[in-house]
Amino acid sequence: MTTGPASESGGAPAARPGSRRLPPERGSGAVIDVHVHLLPGLDDGPETLEESLELARALSTEGVTRAVATPHCVRGGAYDPTPERIRSGVAQLRAALQEAGIALEIHPGAEVALEPDLYGLLASGRYLTLAETGRYLLLELPADEIPPYTKRVVFDCLVHGVVPVLAHVERNRAIARDPNQLWDLVERGALAQVNASSVASSDPAVQRLVRTLLKHDLAHLVASDAHHASRRPPRWRAAMAVLRDWVGDRRAVELTVEIPAAIVEGRPVPEPNPQRVRSASPVRRVMGWLRRGVDATLRA
Ligand SMILES: [Fe+2]
Secondary structure (H helix, E strand, O other): OEEOOOOOOOOOOOOEOOOOOOOOOOOOOOEEEEEEOOOOOOOOOOOOHHHHHHHHHHHHHOOEEEEEEOOEEOOOOOOOOOHHHHHHHHHHHHHHHHHHOOOOEEEEOOEEEOOOOHHHHHHOOOOOOHHHOOOEEEEEOOOOOOOOOHHHHHHHHHHOOOEEEEOOHHHOHHHHHOHHHHHHHHHHOOEEEEEHHHHOOOOHHHHHHHHHHHHOOOOOEEEOOEOOOOOOOOOHHHHHHHHHHHHHHHHHHHHHHHHHHHHHHOOOEEOOOOOOOOOOOHHHHHHHHHHHHHHHHHHO
16 A cells, blocks of 8 residues: 555545555666755744755765655744745756756745644645645645644645655653653554654664654654754765664665655655554663663674
């Protein structure tokens, strides 16, 4: 089964037939980054075209061949670029990339802040889907909570054929406290993205959370969420090494190439099979505490 795009006529999100796994992507070493703040002057990413080019160079050096530029879109907030502004920013940067000889294919997109009437605004053309395929929307949850209306927004999108891709879910504090908060949303058909910088984090608690999400099919793709070549850089190489160690080469390619490629091209992706995370028993908590102590000693 594959997930995704539901029927326009409403009702339950439609599942499409297909294999559990996507066919291997050609040139599977080439990472596809569907969440990066690449355009100059639109949000807290690069301020100038030169800084955008530096970030593009960094992405290319780290193995990225295709990227979706996803500026923050927060209605009524400090960052709220129109689709036209994003498209013109992509056109300007494409020309600059060609002139600079940087081999990075870029597409327009947005990282849209959750709000109750999000689908209505999307349908009115206020926001861009990822690579403008009309199939996947990068959706940012608030930092502290999952508001009660989130399930309705996710369902509204799904029944109209748009799959929400929840941005950097590991950074949401409600999910960090209880990863099962994500289960309902993924079970309904949302996808969840984690940041490469969290995969490669020096904080064992962050890595543990990301690994738990991946293990339970509560996270389905990795993206950089890079904002700047040096201040918030793409950490793809470090993340790929960690991912291969955690999940093996095959799943690492699925998380960083195949599912992102399907998103950029508007194709369906394998239907997630989310598992609930069991809370640790007192014995397991003590074992975990001992294991972390040993890990810290070995790292010292
Ligand atoms: Fe972001």
